Amino acid sequence: MNVMTDVLTADDPLYEELYDVRKEAESIGNLTDLETVMPRVHQLRAEAAVHKGKLRELLGLTDHVRHVLAAGRQHYTVLTYAACEEAFRNAATFSNTVQGHPNQLGENTMGILEMDPPMHRAYRRTIQPKFLMPEAMGWWRTRTIDNIINRLIDRMAQGERADLNLDFCARVPVYTITTAIGLSGDEALTFRHAYLNSTSSSRNVTMEDRKRNAGLVEATLLKLINARRAEPEDDLISFLLATKLMMPGEPPRPLTDREIMTHAKLVMVAGGGTSWRQMGITIFALLTHPEQFDAIKQDRALIGDAIEEGLRWNPTAPYFYRMVMNDVEFYDHAIPAGSVLELGLGPANRDASRWERPDEFDMFRPKLTNMAFGLGTHRCLGMNVARVEIEAGINALLDAFPNFRLDPGAPAPFMTGGLEQQGVSGLPVLLR
Numbered sequence: 001m002n003v004m005t006d007v008l009t010a011d012d013p014l015y016e017e018l019y020d021v022r023k024e025a026e027s028i029g030n031l032t033d034l035e036t037v038m039p040r041v042h043q044l045r046a047e048a049a050v051h052k053g054k055l056r057e058l059l060g061l062t063d064h065v066r067h068v069l070a071a072g073r074q075h076y077t078v079l080t081y082a083a084c085e086e087a088f089r090n091a092a093t094f095s096n097t098v099q100g101h102p103n104q105l106g107e108n109t110m111g112i113l114e115m116d117p118p119m120h121r122a123y124r125r126t127i128q129p130k131f132l133m134p135e136a137m138g139w140w141r142t143r144t145i146d147n148i149i150n151r152l153i154d155r156m157a158q159g160e161r162a163d164l165n166l167d168f169c170a171r172v173p174v175y176t177i178t179t180a181i182g183l184s185g186d187e188a189l190t191f192r193h194a195y196l197n198s199t200s201s202s203r204n205v206t207m208e209d210r211k212r213n214a215g216l217v218e219a220t221l222l223k224l225i226n227a228r229r230a231e232p233e234d235d236l237i238s239f240l241l242a243t244k245l246m247m248p249g250e251p252p253r254p255l256t257d258r259e260i261m262t263h264a265k266l267v268m269v270a271g272g273g274t275s276w277r278q279m280g281i282t283i284f285a286l287l288t289h290p291e292q293f294d295a296i297k298q299d300r301a302l303i304g305d306a307i308e309e310g311l312r313w314n315p316t317a318p319y320f321y322r323m324v325m326n327d328v329e330f331y332d333h334a335i336p337a338g339s340v341l342e343l344g345l346g347p348a349n350r351d352a353s354r355w356e357r358p359d360e361f362d363m364f365r366p367k368l369t370n371m372a373f374g375l376g377t378h379r380c381l382g383m384n385v386a387r388v389e390i391e392a393g394i395n396a397l398l399d400a401f402p403n404f405r406l407d408p409g410a411p412a413p414f415m416t417g418g419l420e421q422q423g424v425s426g427l428p429v430l431l432r
């Protein structure tokens with residue numbers, strides 16, 4: 001068999017550096033296993049839907065600042081599904097501006113994630129068409145997802161064992177997103193590495209390194225934009241070059257290079273880590289619930305139900321923040337403008353008033369919307385792509401290795417990470 005060994009399929013040590021959920025949480029400084037605090041979260045939710053204070057304080061954990069713009073402000077923690085939904089759907093009072101991370105130039109860098117309506121709507125419309133379900137099933141899947149999945153399966157088929165976390169789940173999204181943008185697959189890993197090292201203030205990276213990496217990311221993207229402007233191809237950058245921004249009250253205009261770069265960087269960061277970790281969580285759920293895994297082997301149509309239940313049970317991004325824009329009465333609290341709301345998507349997804357036996361993974365439970373992709377204005381742009389990546393991934397694993405199972409000789413995997421991001425410690429499996 002002729003297996004291509006490029007950076008996506010090679011044993012690059014960068015995978016171990018970038019795709020270790022526990023180390024990632026340690027380097028961010030927020031390591032807390034959500035499962036261990038869940039009993040206390042249930043107690044707090046039963047006492048009140050909304051609590052004054054950060055969830056970390058309420059749980060007795062050391063402080064950790066996720067967003068610079070939230071530092072030093074009074075926080076309120078939202079734990080029920082109903083209260084989270086209300087906050088998500090009221091973008092005028094509960095603003096996304098708190099998620100901005102102003103860079104050295106004073107610019108905000110998180111694009112639509114930190115914008116409020118009506119600006120948010122105008123910008124989101126310039127990119128959204130590429131993320132609808134038909135595009136996810138068609139363009140994304142045929143152009144990139146199937147390609148990388150097949151190559152990774154071929155690579156693993158050479159051995160008897162694999163760590164599906166590193167050998168599979170980590171590699172699918174980074175390749176998918178990078179090549180969708182228009183970069184070559186070979187650039188995927190180094191680009192993600194440079195990007196992560198250019199942004200997060202809590203990583204162990206010096207300011208000098210951060211600037212150097214930011215420069216590298218921008219230079220790579222600018223080169224790509226210029227190349228596609230000269231000669232368009234079938235990729236996101238070419239799509240964004242051809243699109244028009246329609247801001248209310250202004251004539252339609254093309255996006256600037258900086259606006260295109262901001263879109264590309266957000267998609268890169270939002271789509272790289274999340275799908276990796278969520279694919280691992282779904283496979284972990286199946287490997288540790290053999291009767292449900294067997295049901296899927298009999299009827300592959302159930303994979304979709306397992307993905308949705310995995311998202312409810314353990315969403316990879318269980319916390320998001322909002323800035324309170326005006327004084328507001330909210331669930332028995334008079335919350336002053338300038339406060340920060342912590343929206344507990346993870347806790348809301350375990351709300352016992354909505355789901356029976358909320359801590360159990362049960363893909364046969366009645367189908368109800370869960371919060372893993374958020375709700376309302378900022379509902380995840382990439383959710384269809386994520387679902388297709390995970391579904392195509394699990395289907396391909398079962399086609400190639402119908403008997404894959406946890407390796408009893410390896411350490412048992414467990415859920416880990418931080419309050420704001422979680423995944424599995426590893427997925428060591430026997431393939432045959």
Ligand code: HEM
Pocket residue numbers: 096112113114124177266267270271272274275278315316317320321371372373374375377378379380381382383385386
């Ligand atoms: C299972 C995987 C994923 C999960 C659990 C997830 C979760 C979320 C959540 C909860 C939000 C809302 C944030 C907020 O309300 O402030 C969001 C927004 C977003 N996601 Fe995802 N995401 C996933 C995969 C992806 C992928 C694959 C992409 C890109 C290809 C992506 C791109 C985005 C973008 C661009 C936004 C901002 C949308 C906006 O502000 O309008 N996500 N995601």
